[in-house]
Amino acid sequence: KQEVTQIPAALSVPEGENLVLNCSFTDSAIYNLQWFRQDPGKGLTSLLLIQSSQREQTSGRLNASLDKSSGRSTLYIAASQPGDSATYLCAVRRTSGTYKYIFGTGTRLKVLA
């Protein structure tokens, strides 16, 4: 059974710092992995989608990497800003044949001005 864990559960950093959020999953047979952002009381916004054949994806100040063999993904945020404060969720989809995502518990990020 696929389990997704995110460390740390919460993180508080001063503005301008570069930071790394970690996601690990127990079953390496994944189809793809998505990183989401969730603001309090709001829905989920997809940040990056990495297919199983890819090693990383970049969007602006965000870079996500994927190491399937070790069951890990990292989300790197460069030059953090107070507007980055949110909960970041990673979710994995198993190999083709299922459409559901298994979510981690998230990392709650606070960037201090």
Add this chain to the structure above:
Amino acid sequence: EPEVTQTPSHQVTQMGQEVILRCVPISNHLYFYWYRQILGQKVEFLVSFYNNEISEKSEIFDDQFSVERPDGSNFTLKIRSTKLEDSAMYFCASTGTGGSVQYFGAGTRLSVL
């Protein structure tokens, strides 16, 4: 930018009552999903829907739950007889193709009293 729309944003109901949560997926999308998030817990998959039928469902999605696409634009989740433990945020999502990004709505907060 196209978005997934959910109504209502907050639904309060009495235990045992039926509720219908409504979603308008992105117009050219073909795959539709419901997830839920109990306060403080992970986002959990409920059901996926494609070509007018359920393609996958979780163990949570028992006989009390049903989904429907009553017309070309709406996608609904019905809970026949609500329980206290159904209180959660319910998210609708859609994708254009099975392997691409899932776009989530802002959610409906269901409170069962």
